[in-house]
Amino acid sequence: MNKWILSVLTVVLFLFGCTANRTVPEVANIEPYTGIVTKVAILPLKTMDSASGYIQKILTVRDLDYVFAKYPQYSLLNMEEVAEQFKISGYQDVEELEIEEMKELAEMTGCDILVLGSINSLSSDQFSISTRFFSAKTEELTQLDFNVTKDREARWKTLETTFIAKLDEVVSNEVSKIYNIALNNYTSGNYAEAEKNLIFALGLDPDLKDAYYYLGSVYYKQGKLEQAIQNLEINLGKNPQHTQTLSSLMELYEKTNQPDKRLSVMEQLASINNNEDLWLTIGNLYAEKNDIPKAESALKKAIEIDSTFIEAKTRLALLLYDHNRYEEAIPYLEEIFDQFPENELISTRLASAYQKANRLDDAIAKYENTIKTNPQNAMAYLSAVNLYRLKASQTTDPVMISAINKKAIDILNALVTNQPNNALAYMNLAAIYLGQNKFTETELYANKALQNDPTLYLPYIYLATVSQSKGTNDYNSFIDLEKKAAQAVGKKASTLKTQRDNAKNAAIANFRKALEYLNYAKARATDESALTDINNRINRVNQLINQATASY
Numbered sequence: 001m002n003k004w005i006l007s008v009l010t011v012v013l014f015l016f017g018c019t020a021n022r023t024v025p026e027v028a029n030i031e032p033y034t035g036i037v038t039k040v041a042i043l044p045l046k047t048m049d050s051a052s053g054y055i056q057k058i059l060t061v062r063d064l065d066y067v068f069a070k071y072p073q074y075s076l077l078n079m080e081e082v083a084e085q086f087k088i089s090g091y092q093d094v095e096e097l098e099i100e101e102m103k104e105l106a107e108m109t110g111c112d113i114l115v116l117g118s119i120n121s122l123s124s125d126q127f128s129i130s131t132r133f134f135s136a137k138t139e140e141l142t143q144l145d146f147n148v149t150k151d152r153e154a155r156w157k158t159l160e161t162t163f164i165a166k167l168d169e170v171v172s173n174e175v176s177k178i179y180n181i182a183l184n185n186y187t188s189g190n191y192a193e194a195e196k197n198l199i200f201a202l203g204l205d206p207d208l209k210d211a212y213y214y215l216g217s218v219y220y221k222q223g224k225l226e227q228a229i230q231n232l233e234i235n236l237g238k239n240p241q242h243t244q245t246l247s248s249l250m251e252l253y254e255k256t257n258q259p260d261k262r263l264s265v266m267e268q269l270a271s272i273n274n275n276e277d278l279w280l281t282i283g284n285l286y287a288e289k290n291d292i293p294k295a296e297s298a299l300k301k302a303i304e305i306d307s308t309f310i311e312a313k314t315r316l317a318l319l320l321y322d323h324n325r326y327e328e329a330i331p332y333l334e335e336i337f338d339q340f341p342e343n344e345l346i347s348t349r350l351a352s353a354y355q356k357a358n359r360l361d362d363a364i365a366k367y368e369n370t371i372k373t374n375p376q377n378a379m380a381y382l383s384a385v386n387l388y389r390l391k392a393s394q395t396t397d398p399v400m401i402s403a404i405n406k407k408a409i410d411i412l413n414a415l416v417t418n419q420p421n422n423a424l425a426y427m428n429l430a431a432i433y434l435g436q437n438k439f440t441e442t443e444l445y446a447n448k449a450l451q452n453d454p455t456l457y458l459p460y461i462y463l464a465t466v467s468q469s470k471g472t473n474d475y476n477s478f479i480d481l482e483k484k485a486a487q488a489v490g491k492k493a494s495t496l497k498t499q500r501d502n503a504k505n506a507a508i509a510n511f512r513k514a515l516e517y518l519n520y521a522k523a524r525a526t527d528e529s530a531l532t533d534i535n536n537r538i539n540r541v542n543q544l545i546n547q548a549t550a551s552y
Helices: 003-022 050-068 079-089 099-109 152-187 191-204 211-221 225-238 243-255 259-273 276-288 292-305 310-322 326-339 344-356 360-373 378-393 398-418 423-435 439-452 458-487 490-524 528-549
Strands: 038-042 074-076 113-121 126-135 141-149
Touching: 038 079, 038 099, 038 152, 050 074, 050 113, 050 126, 050 152, 079 099, 099 113, 099 126, 113 152, 126 152, 141 152, 152 191, 152 211, 191 211, 211 225, 211 243, 225 243, 243 259, 259 276, 259 292, 276 292, 276 310, 292 310, 310 326, 310 344, 326 344, 344 360, 344 378, 360 378, 360 398, 378 398, 378 423, 398 423, 423 439, 423 458, 439 458, 458 490, 458 528, 490 528
Parallel strands: 038 074, 038 113
Antiparallel strands: 113 126, 126 141
């Protein structure tokens, strides 16, 4: 064949080979990467023998570009430009570069990772590649040795499973180091640096474990509450079981007045930790919002965790009671009463619940049994008496009323025997005798109640009622005697007038005594309804005094 034709064919084949070498297969669609892209600069690969030139050429013009195209988190800097910059630097041998020189080249190329490497042929089809990865951020050097063949599919796979994998490792180590620096800054209170490092670390690895928690915490410390919430919510989305994130969000939602979100994370936290105290708090918060079903559910969860949790049982009992669910409240109230029989609120609520559930006899039996087992339990005596008095008020048969009152009096006398200084026992005796119009006994026990507890106001009401009743009787006598005196003559008329005047004076004295007692009661009462009642009584007594003094 003509030498000229052979020469032309040789040139054509060479050019075709170069073009073929640069041909890169299409890369499948890659999901967009939103993090910080790591810039990688690969210095000219050094060939240790002539046979390695082929691999050096094919890696440079095609393979590395193709492989990097699959990983959008990395940007392979133009290798021709990098080679030109290396040439400008004046350095001759990539294998002889020192750390400071690598830093200089990394800065010159603007890369994050600088790769240095050499190629050596092992056989006609197998080549050894020795590389070093230099991190511009951490200044750490990482070694990687691997083998490739002339088979391009196998070579591409090797590049992905070794070269790219090592690059991932290097970047991961960078992230870990930067993350640790950020945590140290956070711990030492250097929040500005912690923020900067955390943002950078997350840019490299958006899935960095709990980094969003610390970034949110940094913003919290800096008072940037909206940014704190945003990052903590991201972390919670990645790790719904992270209790520290939940705790921080709980505080932040409270500070930013987001009660519904706060309750949501509180419930998550309480469920994870099996925290009965937190469930109690949740129950109280739902009760404040008047969301009774959720309040009840939360309180029952607290009790499920700790069946002896008396605070939760008390709150649930009172919640049920306040919403007229007396039958449901009674078992809880009974259990609490058995443990704390001296608790006046529980005793009163239990008695009232029995009453409103039409179970007065059950209630009385319970309190009488408590008296037998615990004779010093004053609340049991008083609760039983209150229920007997209530039962008497619901009865119209005089014989039954008398029998019920006798039972109440017997219980109070037993209480006085055990506790002779119990003012409430005497006060209840005074109230029962007042209802029976036994004024002598009423005054006796009302005064005994005040001797033992001068702060009580009801005994003064009872004494005022007695004095008012006496005054009314005296005034009625005065009216009657005045009529008789007007019709009488002589000595009889004088006698009747004297009796009339005495009755009037007695009426005025009793009314004024009643007024004095009422003012004593008013000075001691604090309840609004009680004060209203006392003021109404005072107005009535003043009318009686004015009426009595104006007579004739």
